[in-house]
Amino acid sequence: MEPSKEALEVIQSAMDKFGPWAExxxxxxxxxxxxxxxxxxxxxxxxxxxxxxxxxxxxxIKTKCAPRRRRARFECAAIGIGAxx
Numbered sequence: 767m768e769p770s771k772e773a774l775e776v777i778q779s780a781m782d783k784f785g786p787w788a789e790x791x792x793x794x795x796x797x798x799x800x801x802x803x804x805x806x807x808x809x810x811x812x813x814x815x816x817x818x819x820x821x822x823x824x825x826x827i828k829t830k831c832a833p834r835r836r837r838a839r840f841e842c843a844a845i846g847i848g849a850x851x
């Protein structure tokens with residue numbers, strides 16, 4: 767099983783058991799973004815921010831959006847976070 771698929775299953779299992787906490791949504795968004803699924807990442811981030819609007823909600827995503835990888839910049843620009851293309 768690929769790591770991102772396994773990670774999504776673990777996160778979903780936790781969300782089914784405990785509910786969709788902002789931290790879980792943030793973590794799932796990271797997995798989606800790493801899997802090049804920007805739309806799902808954006809949806810989870812918007813929900814997480816609505817639930818718990820703290821600076822840490824986006825910190826890990828903004829780190830990934832640093833301008834070190836062109837594809838990451840495109841993905842982040844697509845969901846309106848961090849670096850621009």
